[in-house]
Amino acid sequence: MGEQDKLTLRRSANNKGRARRWVRNILLSIVVIVLIGAGWLAYTQFQISKAGGASSQEVTDVGIVLGAAMWGERPSPGLAERLERTAELYQEGRFKEIIVTGGKGAPSDPYSEAEGSKRYLESLGVPSEHIHLENDSTSTLENLQNAKAILAAMNEEHSSVTIITHDFHGTRAREIAEKLDYSRINIETVTSRVMNHLWYFSRETLAYTKWKWDELWL
Numbered sequence: 001m002g003e004q005d006k007l008t009l010r011r012s013a014n015n016k017g018r019a020r021r022w023v024r025n026i027l028l029s030i031v032v033i034v035l036i037g038a039g040w041l042a043y044t045q046f047q048i049s050k051a052g053g054a055s056s057q058e059v060t061d062v063g064i065v066l067g068a069a070m071w072g073e074r075p076s077p078g079l080a081e082r083l084e085r086t087a088e089l090y091q092e093g094r095f096k097e098i099i100v101t102g103g104k105g106a107p108s109d110p111y112s113e114a115e116g117s118k119r120y121l122e123s124l125g126v127p128s129e130h131i132h133l134e135n136d137s138t139s140t141l142e143n144l145q146n147a148k149a150i151l152a153a154m155n156e157e158h159s160s161v162t163i164i165t166h167d168f169h170g171t172r173a174r175e176i177a178e179k180l181d182y183s184r185i186n187i188e189t190v191t192s193r194v195m196n197h198l199w200y201f202s203r204e205t206l207a208y209t210k211w212k213w214d215e216l217w218l
Contacts, residue, residue: 086126090126172204
């Protein structure tokens with residue numbers, strides 16, 4: 001075998017070695033990413049699951065209903081569940097004032113989430129004068145940022161609050177409220193009878209991840 005042939009074989013062997021190392025590094029990177037993703041998923045689901053459970057029965061000054069979708073002129077079934085629980089708590093004397101939150105999902109919607117929520121609460125017997133509207137928000141963070149401004153306008157900035165939402169949403173809601181320096185926070189969660197639990201708990205991992213990113217800039 002001539003020197004040229006030997007050189008060609010060495011180059012071929014080196015190329016194959018580099019290709020094997022490249023494939024190995026790619027596979028190792030994929031395994032690391034999958035493990036990190038699985039670990040983060042497990043962590044977020046553990047955090048999310050902590051918010052559910054029995055009511056604390058705590059009495060506070062103000063109830064804050066976190067927004068959810070409207071279906072035309074009526075609250076979606078999920079939002080209706082939050083509002084029905086809010087009306088029950090109000091009738092039990094758990095708070096005296098209510099802030100409903102959420103803007104319009106689309107400009108053509110007949111009502112914002114807050115307006116639709118107010119109308120629904122009124123139909124459940126809650127007096128209009130005890131319902132305050134936050135009409136502009138498009139996210140949980142904005143729900144609670146804007147609700148805090150309403151509390152200040154009501155001279156209730158340092159009051160205790162009960163935040164009403166679904167169980168999969170409670171952990172994120174509490175963390176946001178704590179970050180925004182709400183004075184005393186109670187979370188009242190609803191376990192849905194109409195929403196797909198697997199879907200919403202899974203989707204909340206993405207929402208919770210986005211919140212942890214947003215938290216870095218607050």
